[in-house]
Amino acid sequence: MRMKTTALLSAAIAALSAGTAFAGEVTWWTPNFNEARAKTLVEKFQAANPGITVKLEVTTTDGLPQRVLTALQSGAAPDIVDVQHGWVNGYAQNKLVLPLDEVLKDREDYIPAALEYVTWDSKLWGIPYRIETHAVIFNKGDFTAAGLDPNKPPQTWDELVAAAEKLSTDGKSGFAITGGGEVGNTIFRSLPFMWMAGGGIISDDGKKVLVNSPESVKAVTFYTDFFKNKLSPASTLENDGTANRRLFIAEKVSMYQSGQFDVPSIKKENAKIDVGVMPIPHPEGSKTAAILGGWSLVVPSSAKNPEEAKTFIAFLAESDSQAVLTDTFPARISAMKAERFNDPILDVFKQMLPYGRPVPAHPRWVQISQAYFDGIQRILLGDEDAQKAMDGAAAEIESLL
Amino acid sequence: MSAKAETLKRPGLGRPLIIVGSVLVVVVCLFPFWWMALSSVKTLRELYTIPPIWWPEAPTWDNYRKVLFESNIPRYFLNSLVISIGATALALVLAVFASYGFARFNFRGKPLLQSFVLVGQLLPTAAIIVPLFITLRVLGLVNTYWGLILVYMIITLPLSVWMLTSYFKAIPVELEEAAIIDGASRLGCLLRITLPLSLPGIVSVLVYAFVTTWNEFIFALCFATDSSVKTLPIGLAEFSTEFNTDWGAVMAASVVMTLPIALLFLSMQRLFIGGLTAGATKG
Amino acid sequence: MQRQSTGYLFVLPALMLLAMLIAYPVAYTALLSVTDNQGEYVGLENFRRILAARATPIAFWNTLWWVFGSIVFQVVLGVLTAILLNQNFRGRALVRSVTLVPWVVPGIVAATTWAWMLHTEFGIINYMLTAPGLIDEPVGWLTNGRTVMPVMIAINVWKMFPFVAIMVLAGLQSIPNDLYEAARIDGASFWEEVWYVMLPQVRMVIVAVTLLLVIWALNHITIIYAITRGGPANRTLITPIQIFRTAFEGVQFNQAAALSVMFFGVAIVVVFVYIKTLASSGDQP
Numbered sequence: 012m013r014m015k016t017t018a019l020l021s022a023a024i025a026a027l028s029a030g031t032a033f034a035g036e037v038t039w040w041t042p043n044f045n046e047a048r049a050k051t052l053v054e055k056f057q058a059a060n061p062g063i064t065v066k067l068e069v070t071t072t073d074g075l076p077q078r079v080l081t082a083l084q085s086g087a088a089p090d091i092v093d094v095q096h097g098w099v100n101g102y103a104q105n106k107l108v109l110p111l112d113e114v115l116k117d118r119e120d121y122i123p124a125a126l127e128y129v130t131w132d133s134k135l136w137g138i139p140y141r142i143e144t145h146a147v148i149f150n151k152g153d154f155t156a157a158g159l160d161p162n163k164p165p166q167t168w169d170e171l172v173a174a175a176e177k178l179s180t181d182g183k184s185g186f187a188i189t190g191g192g193e194v195g196n197t198i199f200r201s202l203p204f205m206w207m208a209g210g211g212i213i214s215d216d217g218k219k220v221l222v223n224s225p226e227s228v229k230a231v232t233f234y235t236d237f238f239k240n241k242l243s244p245a246s247t248l249e250n251d252g253t254a255n256r257r258l259f260i261a262e263k264v265s266m267y268q269s270g271q272f273d274v275p276s277i278k279k280e281n282a283k284i285d286v287g288v289m290p291i292p293h294p295e296g297s298k299t300a301a302i303l304g305g306w307s308l309v310v311p312s313s314a315k316n317p318e319e320a321k322t323f324i325a326f327l328a329e330s331d332s333q334a335v336l337t338d339t340f341p342a343r344i345s346a347m348k349a350e351r352f353n354d355p356i357l358d359v360f361k362q363m364l365p366y367g368r369p370v371p372a373h374p375r376w377v378q379i380s381q382a383y384f385d386g387i388q389r390i391l392l393g394d395e396d397a398q399k400a401m402d403g404a405a406a407e408i409e410s411l412l
Numbered sequence: 413m414s415a416k417a418e419t420l421k422r423p424g425l426g427r428p429l430i431i432v433g434s435v436l437v438v439v440v441c442l443f444p445f446w447w448m449a450l451s452s453v454k455t456l457r458e459l460y461t462i463p464p465i466w467w468p469e470a471p472t473w474d475n476y477r478k479v480l481f482e483s484n485i486p487r488y489f490l491n492s493l494v495i496s497i498g499a500t501a502l503a504l505v506l507a508v509f510a511s512y513g514f515a516r517f518n519f520r521g522k523p524l525l526q527s528f529v530l531v532g533q534l535l536p537t538a539a540i541i542v543p544l545f546i547t548l549r550v551l552g553l554v555n556t557y558w559g560l561i562l563v564y565m566i567i568t569l570p571l572s573v574w575m576l577t578s579y580f581k582a583i584p585v586e587l588e589e590a591a592i593i594d595g596a597s598r599l600g601c602l603l604r605i606t607l608p609l610s611l612p613g614i615v616s617v618l619v620y621a622f623v624t625t626w627n628e629f630i631f632a633l634c635f636a637t638d639s640s641v642k643t644l645p646i647g648l649a650e651f652s653t654e655f656n657t658d659w660g661a662v663m664a665a666s667v668v669m670t671l672p673i674a675l676l677f678l679s680m681q682r683l684f685i686g687g688l689t690a691g692a693t694k695g
Numbered sequence: 696m697q698r699q700s701t702g703y704l705f706v707l708p709a710l711m712l713l714a715m716l717i718a719y720p721v722a723y724t725a726l727l728s729v730t731d732n733q734g735e736y737v738g739l740e741n742f743r744r745i746l747a748a749r750a751t752p753i754a755f756w757n758t759l760w761w762v763f764g765s766i767v768f769q770v771v772l773g774v775l776t777a778i779l780l781n782q783n784f785r786g787r788a789l790v791r792s793v794t795l796v797p798w799v800v801p802g803i804v805a806a807t808t809w810a811w812m813l814h815t816e817f818g819i820i821n822y823m824l825t826a827p828g829l830i831d832e833p834v835g836w837l838t839n840g841r842t843v844m845p846v847m848i849a850i851n852v853w854k855m856f857p858f859v860a861i862m863v864l865a866g867l868q869s870i871p872n873d874l875y876e877a878a879r880i881d882g883a884s885f886w887e888e889v890w891y892v893m894l895p896q897v898r899m900v901i902v903a904v905t906l907l908l909v910i911w912a913l914n915h916i917t918i919i920y921a922i923t924r925g926g927p928a929n930r931t932l933i934t935p936i937q938i939f940r941t942a943f944e945g946v947q948f949n950q951a952a953a954l955s956v957m958f959f960g961v962a963i964v965v966v967f968v969y970i971k972t973l974a975s976s977g978d979q980p
Binding site: 427433437440441444447448451460509512529532533535539542546547563565569573575582583598615620623627629662663666670 | 700702708802805822868900907935941942952955
Binding site: 076077080084101102104105106190191192193194244245246247248249257258261263375377378381382384385386388389391392394403407410 | 732733747748749750810814815816817832833835837838839840923924926927928929930940941942943944945946947948
């Protein structure tokens with residue numbers, strides 16, 4: 012009863028505030044790193060669709076999830092928002108965004124994992140436009156100095172450890188892992204190792220806890236041992252991806268996992284480094300893996316002009332538009348042909364894409380990954396060994412499923 | 413005049429203690445700030461060296477150029493100024509009256525109301541953002557100066573009321589009683605007697621409200637999405653993109669953000685000096 | 696002696712504005728805490744879930760440490776600084792202004808600058824300690840389970856003791872001169888003057904400021920959130936950060952609301968008891 016009154020009231024409020032928005036105006040929130048590219052696309056779209064005006068509002072990456080959630084939750088959202096793939100599921104489960112199946116054309120032109128990410132309850136809740144995975148970035152000069160062949164980087168776990176040991180001399184660290192910053196940093200870098208070993212945090216259907224299975228523990232041990240054996244910097248527990256890049260640029264780290272977005276800033280800030288890229292090493296006899304990351308476009312349930320928004324999204328989803336808008340790779344295979352993706356340094360990152368997998372879709376994924384991350388930190392702090400920490404995480408995750 | 417001569421004769425801390433204490437306070441307070449200023453003239457390369465370098469080899473003004481000419485910082489500066497001044501003024505007026513009421517009157521439910529004033533301060537920020545956003549939307553104040561000014565009452569008003577209440581209480585009530593016998597109204601008492609006597613307290617509240625609103629981040633982030641109302645802390649955040657933070661520019665912007673407010677205090681602190689109340693009660 | 700109604704008139708404008716801004720959020724939070732994300736009534740389910748979370752008791756104890764540690768040092772250092780700044784010496788104006796700098800620096804800037812200085816590898820503090828050989832190896836200030844909370848408290852003290860100092864200083868300056876004169880006639884030494892004249896006179900200020908500090912320590916999450924986000928392994932997780940993370944990172948607004956209600960309840964009781972105690976111990980001048 013009370014619920015109904017509230018619902019009615021908020022509907023009335025929504026109707027009231029809708030009156031203030033101009034028909035045919037689409038407000039689009041895009042992050043600051045997209046600003047310039049988004050502007051060119053808006054101009055192109057408006058030239059072709061004089062009836063619709065697009066109002067671009069630039070968001071900041073710091074605090075973006077909070078801000079988007081506040082807007083979605085309060086019912087005063089823009090018409091289109093750029094969000095990371097991983098957030099879309101939470102929005103969909105809370106009915107904060109609209110399904111977009113009708114907007115998606117050429118389904119087969121998309122990397123399947125990208126669509127999987129934004130699917131919930133067999134409906135599509137976002138249009139992916141950008142994807143990326145990690146690879147291992149390494150310093151070729153360090154390889155040569157340590158007597159390793161920079162053209163034959165390690166392929167298996169054992170080779171990676173051996174190389175890291177050789178590279179860890181003179182205050183340098185061979186292979187930097189992350190153990191700090193936002194949870195996502197460490198998930199992106201350690202979960203692929205668990206997948207390669209046949210483990211995971213939870214099963215894909217979200218029903219089983221895998222985090223303390225022998226395979227998972229083996230991968231976690233492999234990951235955290237880089238720190239325990241001093242192959243990763245002393246500051247590992249406070250380092251996120253950016254910090255690792257900083258250490259790489261300062262020539263204190265020889266190898267670390269990251270995406271292609273790191274390469275230009277390395278080249279700009281320390282031109283001396285000869286940057287190499289290799290696929291993420293895997294255990295003997297299995298395949299590599301990586302987490303597929305990236306961004307999607309969503310239409311909030313409280314959007315004032317959802318129809319116009321969908322028209323604009325359909326335009327942004329076109330192959331040519333995706334090739335312009337993405338900061339890394341486009342989610343569409345045909346868009347990959349564009350000139351800007353032809354740089355040879357991108358080859359390995361491109362090779363990694365087919366091995367990219369979405370993180371499991373679960374309503375409580377954020378808390379699950381937090382429980383796992385706490386376990387990793389307990390290992391790195393030396394509080395618990397890998398098995399005990401993962402058992403603890405498993406108990407916590409079990410209660411969340 | 414004679415008061416000044418007497419102050420000099422007061423016993424005080426020994427000179428060595430004063431010197432050691434002052435140096436310690438200055439170093440502790442300034443070191444991070446100094447490091448921040450130093451970082452703002454370093455190039456990105458020099459920022460991330462191991463071991464860190466004390467003095468940049470080639471100080472660069474590039475970060476300041478970026479902040480002042482290539483970003484929205486000047487506009488945000490103006491927004492911050494308008495919002496902080498507005499919020500400070502509103503908080504001060506409301507707080508003066510409320511504090512006077514609490515300090516000079518006994519009425520039913522006073523402790524309850526006094527606690528209520530603090531309630532807003534105790535609400536966890538995360539819990540009130542969404543409902544506040546809805547409130548602002550109903551009032552049509554999202555993305556307006558007034559929206560942020562009103563919201564800032566939640567964080568400035570309670571403490572302003574508390575501070576001023578304790579100041580007003582410290583002022584001898586006899587002064588006012590004398591004035592009332594002479595036929596002054598309560599309002600007249602407040603404006604002509606209590607207020608001037610609590611100038612140090614007023615200034616403290618002023619500085620407090622201004623600094624708090626000037627530096628506030630979360631509310632501004634959520635309630636101001638248009639660059640015509642965004643404030644400086646949001647501007648700072650805008651130097652961070654997904655995988656990169658322009659630390660040189662952040663440090664430069666921090667300096668730009670901090671200097672005016674430091675200067676504000678420098679000019680205000682003259683008002684602290686002189687023991688105003690002391691002089692008045694003597695007469 | 697005073698007409699009561701006049702008192703209400705004075706306090707009404709501020710109270711009404713606050714009521715407008717607070718009533719709805721409180722009601723909304725209360726409603727969220729007993730419903731699920733579809734708006735269905737679920738009783739105390741959210742409370743049960745959040746209380747069962749492994750992090751909740753950890754956060755509770757951390758919060759106690761954080762508040763208690765911060766307050767003690769803030770007040771002691773603040774009062775000492777105020778007494779120092781109340782002295783007559785050359786350059787006093789400058790020292791007073793400088794003292795305020797930590798408080799003036801935006802929280803987010805202070806947090807990042809300190810994190811920057813404390814970084815194990817790039818940090819100037821480890822360099823200052825290792826270069827002259829004071830310590831052999833860089834200390835992981837923010838990554839060592841034993842140092843991280845004290846470091847957070849130290850940063851919070853650094854940020855807030857100036858506020859105590861300035862408030863107490865303003866209080867010291869409104870002490871009537873004749874009180875000092877009386878003390879001087881009795882031949883009081885400086886420290887006796889501090890103990891018998893200054894401290895009793897600024898007692899109300901200290902009491903009020905302490906309450907404010909408690910409230911701030913409970914609710915200002917910028918420093919911890921910006922530096923460690925509650926980590927490593929929840930070593931610096933305090934309840935408000937847990938609420939923030941549950942709501943905005945975990946998208947569990949209902950559980951976050953349940954935790955908020957409990958946090959809020961405890962905080963209200965603490966404040967109310969504090970005020971009651973004050974009211975009974977010589978409230979009126």
